[in-house]
Amino acid sequence: MSSLALVLGPAMASLGLGIRRLRARATLILVATALVATVLAYVSALSPSTGPFLAGFVRVDATSRLFLAVINPIFLGISVYVWNRVATTPALEAGIGRFVALALTFLAASNAVLLANHLLILWIALEATTLTAAPLIVRRGVPASQLASFRYFLFSSIALALVMLGIICLARSIEALELQPTFFLDKLESVAGACANNWGKLGLALMILGLGTKLGLAPMYSWLPEAYDQAPPAVTALLGAIQFNVALVVLLRVVHLFRPVHPGLVTFELVAMGLVSMVVSTVSIIATRNMKRLIAYASINHAGVIAIGLGIGKTASYGLLLYVVSNAFIKAILFLTAGKIKAHYLTKDTRQIAGLLKELPYSGLFLMVGTFALLGFPPFGSFFGELLILSALVGSGHLFVFAAFCVLITMTFVATGRTIFPMIWGEPRHSHTWPRQTFLSALPKLFFLFALVVLGIYIPPVVNRLVQQVAASVEGP
Amino acid sequence: MNPLLVALLGVLLIPLFVATWRSSLFGLGCQGVLMALIARQLESTPDTVGDWLALVDLGVVRGFVAPLALYGVLRARKTPGRNDVIPPNLLSWTIALGMVLMSFSFAELLVADSGEQETLVAVAATGVLLGFLVLATQSDPFSQMIGALRIENSIALLELGDKHHDWPLAIQLGLLAVFLVTIAFFRGYLITLTSRRVGGVEESASVGEPTL
Numbered sequence: 046m047s048s049l050a051l052v053l054g055p056a057m058a059s060l061g062l063g064i065r066r067l068r069a070r071a072t073l074i075l076v077a078t079a080l081v082a083t084v085l086a087y088v089s090a091l092s093p094s095t096g097p098f099l100a101g102f103v104r105v106d107a108t109s110r111l112f113l114a115v116i117n118p119i120f121l122g123i124s125v126y127v128w129n130r131v132a133t134t135p136a137l138e139a140g141i142g143r144f145v146a147l148a149l150t151f152l153a154a155s156n157a158v159l160l161a162n163h164l165l166i167l168w169i170a171l172e173a174t175t176l177t178a179a180p181l182i183v184r185r186g187v188p189a190s191q192l193a194s195f196r197y198f199l200f201s202s203i204a205l206a207l208v209m210l211g212i213i214c215l216a217r218s219i220e221a222l223e224l225q226p227t228f229f230l231d232k233l234e235s236v237a238g239a240c241a242n243n244w245g246k247l248g249l250a251l252m253i254l255g256l257g258t259k260l261g262l263a264p265m266y267s268w269l270p271e272a273y274d275q276a277p278p279a280v281t282a283l284l285g286a287i288q289f290n291v292a293l294v295v296l297l298r299v300v301h302l303f304r305p306v307h308p309g310l311v312t313f314e315l316v317a318m319g320l321v322s323m324v325v326s327t328v329s330i331i332a333t334r335n336m337k338r339l340i341a342y343a344s345i346n347h348a349g350v351i352a353i354g355l356g357i358g359k360t361a362s363y364g365l366l367l368y369v370v371s372n373a374f375i376k377a378i379l380f381l382t383a384g385k386i387k388a389h390y391l392t393k394d395t396r397q398i399a400g401l402l403k404e405l406p407y408s409g410l411f412l413m414v415g416t417f418a419l420l421g422f423p424p425f426g427s428f429f430g431e432l433l434i435l436s437a438l439v440g441s442g443h444l445f446v447f448a449a450f451c452v453l454i455t456m457t458f459v460a461t462g463r464t465i466f467p468m469i470w471g472e473p474r475h476s477h478t479w480p481r482q483t484f485l486s487a488l489p490k491l492f493f494l495f496a497l498v499v500l501g502i503y504i505p506p507v508v509n510r511l512v513q514q515v516a517a518s519v520e521g522p
Numbered sequence: 523m524n525p526l527l528v529a530l531l532g533v534l535l536i537p538l539f540v541a542t543w544r545s546s547l548f549g550l551g552c553q554g555v556l557m558a559l560i561a562r563q564l565e566s567t568p569d570t571v572g573d574w575l576a577l578v579d580l581g582v583v584r585g586f587v588a589p590l591a592l593y594g595v596l597r598a599r600k601t602p603g604r605n606d607v608i609p610p611n612l613l614s615w616t617i618a619l620g621m622v623l624m625s626f627s628f629a630e631l632l633v634a635d636s637g638e639q640e641t642l643v644a645v646a647a648t649g650v651l652l653g654f655l656v657l658a659t660q661s662d663p664f665s666q667m668i669g670a671l672r673i674e675n676s677i678a679l680l681e682l683g684d685k686h687h688d689w690p691l692a693i694q695l696g697l698l699a700v701f702l703v704t705i706a707f708f709r710g711y712l713i714t715l716t717s718r719r720v721g722g723v724e725e726s727a728s729v730g731e732p733t734l
Binding site: 127130131134136137144163165166169172173176179184186187188191192194195198199202203206209210213216217220221226243244247277278279280384387388 | 631632634650657663666667670673674677680681684689693696697700703704707711714715731732733734
């Protein structure tokens with residue numbers, strides 16, 4: 046029941062904000078709900094997996110347990126950040142009720158995706174995350190943010206339309222064998238073998254393309270840098286660290302079901318999308334001078350690495366999950382830090398920012414650590430994740446992909462370092478006096494940092510077991 | 523060949539050549555109504571709430587609500603009549619017609635027995651491909667919305683041909699709600715994006731505004 050509360054709790058809290066008296070305490074409600082959701086997520090994560098319940102529509106398996114334990118604490122961190130921003134910036138109080146209501150609905154829908162045991166419920170919940178996130182991207186009085194929000198909404202709609210088209214094709218492939226189509230994930234496991242025909246192949250290809258678009262993979266990735274750049278930092282963190290993982294869980298479920306039937310198609314499509322994404326993001330990282338866009342392109346790059354890891358499967362799976370979980374914390378740290386830096390310097394131009402360690406020590410530190418983690422340095426989980434994916438590439442004989450991966454990662458490393466390092470260590474350009482950064486403002490990022498280091502140095506056995514279970518479900522034959 | 527499917531194919535193609543926003547919206551509305559008629563033909567007597575809901579979705583929501591929601595905005599803005607959903611040149615028209623032929627060969631490959639099912643798959647595939655052609659060639663928000671809605675309608679058509687598409691009522695309601703909210707969002711975006719100038723000057727001025 047605790048898992049159902051993860052959906053109903055935030056949804057009820059969001060509805061409660063319709064009452065004016067509660068709206069006045071919106072940020073408090075946000076933090077309190079996020080805290081309760083985090084506790085419940087850990088209860089679910091530590092409890093054993095359950096079979097389908099609620100007429101078979103809900104299931105708590107290893108994948109849901111792992112990702113509930115990742116996205117809910119990240120949401121809590123973002124909530125604390127928002128609470129602190131509103132408390133220190135009175136101008137932000139206007140419209141905060143709307144933000145909190147949408148953010149809580151977003152959380153409810155995200156948790157619903159993780160718990161759903163039915164492809165169509167999963168689709169509706171994923172679409173609900175888009176419908177709640179799109180208005181959050183809009184900043185009052187900024188037309189470019191409206192356009193970014195539209196493009197995000199349009200691309201997400203197309204992505205999910207492709208997924209729906211894929212679902213219908215899969216249903217037809219099952220029907221072709223005179224079987225009754227089912228959309229329950231647990232039942233699909235037993236009939237997935239029927240999808241070996243052309244309808245099944247087409248359905249799977251469309252679903253992967255649609256979900257890849259939702260993850261920001263090439264060829265339909267252009268919405269991502271625009272949306273991440275224009276959205277307020279807290280919303281960018283929601284999109285990058287939470288929605289990304291929620292969409293990825295859907296892809297993991299699809300791959301788990303259909304890799305045994307079409308192993309070649311899964312590998313080819315994911316590796317191709319991953320490599321092209323890495324190429325376009327590397328070129329864009331070299332060209333951009335916008336701090337948020339740089340992190341956005343790095344997100345596309347990471348999505349590419351994840352797609353390659355997932356495409357290869359086998360021994361890459363464990364590393365892939367380590368990389369995915371670390372990546373969620375890295376994005377949360379970097380986007381929230383970018384917001385703090387922009388709020389102080391009033392610019393996103395990397396050439397205008399220098400000497401962060403001297404001027405904004407907390408932000409400088411977080412940007413430094415986040416960048417090292419982003420670039421896959423030890424001792425972070427992203428390093429081990431990348432290493433395991435590379436080793437699996439060699440082990441599975443994908444030597445061309447291995448070589449291209451190494452070249453692109455090196456280019457990304459040089460381009461990111463060239464832009465970010467002067468921001469951290471350079472000499473401050475102007476002598477500013479900043480208001481002192483409070484511990485509370487740094488608390489969420491400290492928590493993310495702690496999680497990131499733990500994933501790299503010592504993975505608690507309970508987390509390790511969960512990661513291994515999820516890895517086993519996606520590694521394929 | 524089913525005359526309703528032939529009419530649907532015509533409704534998919536004609537607005538590409540008659541380049542006005544009114545014809546695009548009229549075409550969208552006709553798609554919805556024709557799909558409702560096809561659904562009625564496939565299930566002679568709608569006897570469950572789900573059957574009626576599917577008819578309302580196709581005939582009322584896709585046939586009237588969606589096009590009228592966008593029509594109201596463009597009419598209030600006194601938008602000039604001309605609106606190309608694909609570039610008005612021989613290459614685009616050839617590509618569009620090529621896509622129709624490709625869809626029919628594609629349906630032949632997918633559907634084992636030729637007949638109504640094959641035509642339905644071919645028309646649905648034509649709708650999806652032409653929708654993507656519109657999306658790929660236009661950057662104007664209205665045209666992109668038309669492209670997206672054409673794709674959504676074609677998916678609904680493919681769903682109709684599914685012999686076991688008796689989905690639970692809650693799911694049908696959920697899908698309908700998602701489509702209605704999508705239309706509301708499109709209408710909202712059309713209002714804001716056609717009334718304000720989107721540009722660099724305003725954007726750079728906004729950098730100093732506090733954000734969450």
